Amino acid sequence: MAYNILIVDDSASMRKIIRKTLSLSGFQVGACVEAANGKEALEILQQHPVDLVLSDINMPEMNGVEFLWQLRQDPRWKQLPVVMITTETSEEIVKEAIELGARGYLRKPFRPEQIRSCLTEIMGGPDAEDLARNDEGCDF
């Protein structure tokens, strides 16, 4: 099964890197849509339903934590898996993201095998159990 993914990051370069890393990772990606901040992501989600969201935290307009909060207020997206991709790893932010229902956390920069393990662990798949036994997946 291929998953439709929304990438949310204010850096166009980083969005490109995430796309490229996803394609190198071997994770089954269907359509990929992009947004430059949380506000734009909420608008895009209205028109493009996705299976998974990869979101930065530190963004202008609406940051990743505010976006996650907004997402969880809408019954359509309450269960939508969200993985935070960020450079920030302060306990306070991680705790906030967990409480809001983030499913995982990847720290930039990351390797293709890390993103694959993390997403496979969350979305399931033939090798999800193997991946769960090693350290390559997401944090949390």
Next chain:
Amino acid sequence: MFFTPVEFIGELQQQPLCGCRSVIVLKNEKIYQAAFYFVDAHARMITANFLGKMEDEVSSDEVMDTLKEVANMIGGSFIYHGEMEDYKLGIPAFAWLDDQAQPNLQDGLPFFLDGDLFGLAVLTQG
């Protein structure tokens, strides 16, 4: 994505860096500003390698965007490794430098690649 280790020993040149600056703020009760100055050619090299392109294919917008992301990643790394758990990152900013806006090389930590000046890191408390 491309990474290279920089060195902190090299010949300090007197000529200006003539490139660009990306800045990130780290906020708590105290506010720190980390500014990274890059020689133009090296800024393009970082961008090209970051995006997997040739250096002559990168646009100014891509340099700006990539160098902001570099500041963001270094700022995040400061917080992660530098016992600054309670700090939060601001939104990175970027500027091209003209001759009047050159940093004083003595004010920061110059870094080198193969002995050549690659850039300068300046941490200030504001």
